[in-house]
Amino acid sequence: MFSRTTRQLSAVSSRLSRPSVMSSQFLRQYSFQVFRDAPPLRQMRRQLLLDQKTVGLVPTMGALHEGHISLIRQAAAENSDVFVSVYVNPTQFGVNEDLSSYPRTWDSDMAKLEEVNAELARQGGNVGRITAILAPTSKVMYPTLPPSSEIDGDGSFVTITPISKRLEGASRPVFFRGVATVCMKLFNIVRADRAYFGQKDVQQSVVIKRMVKDFHVDTEIRIGNTVRGQDGLAMSSRNVYLGARRHKVGLVLYTALKAAESAYAAGNVKRSDILDAANRITARVLSDQQALTPSERALFEVDYISLADPESLDELDVVDPSKGAVLSGAVKMAPLEESSAAEDCGLGDGKVAVRLIDNLIIKPRA
């Protein structure tokens, strides 16, 4: 698809200033450059442009899993250079949300990226490589005012309404403002030819596509399929908190969405006929759990099960088969009530509530 030049192992950018135990780790030699600030990355990017190379950006908050790796592989198949950003963005976490408990795993993330690069190298000249990591400080990403998570907090923000108020936005009012804001910054720094997001965060992908269209961002948004475990649970950085019991019960969301998808496939187009199939599943699994003892069960709350227009995310009464729809949902897995010492309760010993989201796309009929 494009030619590769020999690439030397390159040292980390000289603009290191992370005031933490991580500093020494940044000084390691990687097969990609690690940037903490925009200007040196921009210089590299400008040279790639002049050399007619292409850049695919994979934005992440670290805690990399197979879903991210899948996006990186896709980016490497479509671009000569893959840039991965690693930044846990404070403005998308609500004041009472889990910013502090979000997993931070720099060493294992870098090890995974090195593995991917070794894999890509074995594939030879037909695929790109990870050549840059952008791991900015918050002062780089929010240079003037400290990043605010308050709804009426001050700062420089991108807002995309009304779609940011729907679904996930209904329970997380600052979430998509934070996501759009940080992505606009990343897009401006990297000026990627393409940027990669997972289908799993469907509303995020709709918001970002809207932002790119409305603000004429010259980056193509590419959506990678949701990556699932063998049992079907969608990959998420937060899954490490589930443990075995809640993992198994958490499958209820995917199972419910599949039931709704089957109802549509069987010829139903009315909202109630499609969503009733999902709601029957969640109700049955919940009542099954409630019948168990506190040491056996995993309780949950359904936040929403939605049938929505794929572009506006407006709820649909009837699916127009020529336009398709998005089936999506969120459930909140409650902390375990009781557990034994021998049980696999996940990181945090089962005490962290975990919100799971998932979705299935009803594609428009040709």
Added chain:
Amino acid sequence: MFSRTTRQLSAVSSRLSRPSVMSSQFLRQYSFQVFRDAPPLRQMRRQLLLDQKTVGLVPTMGALHEGHISLIRQAAAENSDVFVSVYVNPTQFGVNEDLSSYPRTWDSDMAKLEEVNAELARQGGNVGRITAILAPTSKVMYPTLPPSSEIDGDGSFVTITPISKRLEGASRPVFFRGVATVCMKLFNIVRADRAYFGQKDVQQSVVIKRMVKDFHVDTEIRIGNTVRGQDGLAMSSRNVYLGARRHKVGLVLYTALKAAESAYAAGNVKRSDILDAANRITARVLSDQQALTPSERALFEVDYISLADPESLDELDVVDPSKGAVLSGAVKMAPLEESSAAEDCGLGDGKVAVRLIDNLIIKPRA
């Protein structure tokens, strides 16, 4: 500074779709290309980048006057290619503001730009030329939802707070949201090396600089001096509505700001000492006018006279000479109460209220 190649008169972009009487005018041959949409302009811009040319963007809402021309001359001195955008942006006009009465003067604007290009050509290879005009439709600038001027209206917006709430923003709550939003779009389309704004709109320049910093826009913001008429009145597209009588009385704002500047130059650093000098002027001129008959006078209201920090626009109690300050103000010239047929009352026969703004910069001492 950079070399010039011979440039052919080039036809207007083929993507014309303006559904109005202007269509035929767009088909004229100019010494620059006229673009109605982003993709063909991007193609031109990409080639300029590969050719190592530089682009300076001068965003305008048309109704070009000597202030704009001065920015274009500055852009041509600093870049090989000057792009001028002409777009009256609806989202920066409040619901009750003067969007409909804003002057639209395409033919004379293009004539002025041709004159500037002829002047630049006479200067030879040391200066750039106007090579592109971006005159987008509202559907191009607001491709999804119609442009909203409502404070809680839906859409894709950039907000820069708290500075957007100060000064002009206090009486025009959607103004800087509209300005920041349209500038982000223009910056993304043009990807200029430099963009030029007038010092006259000082708060606009502060908001745009903040946006560029916070969102890592890779465009340098350059501020051109306020251009004034011989009597000192700052150039503005709205001045055509003043007429002779209100023009003369409207000078009160500049005179008041000069008095405050003199008070600072004389050694005063306290807010009251500096602003009292300005307020004495406005009070005296107003009482002088009130003493005249309705056919002789021009009444006005002072919206604000401000002494503010140059970066945050927070009001200052004391000027720190090492940081400097912004002296700014706004007055609203009321419609004329009575006039004779022979009088020069300006466009709109003196019936349009005209808001004037002006400012002087107290530079930091070295």
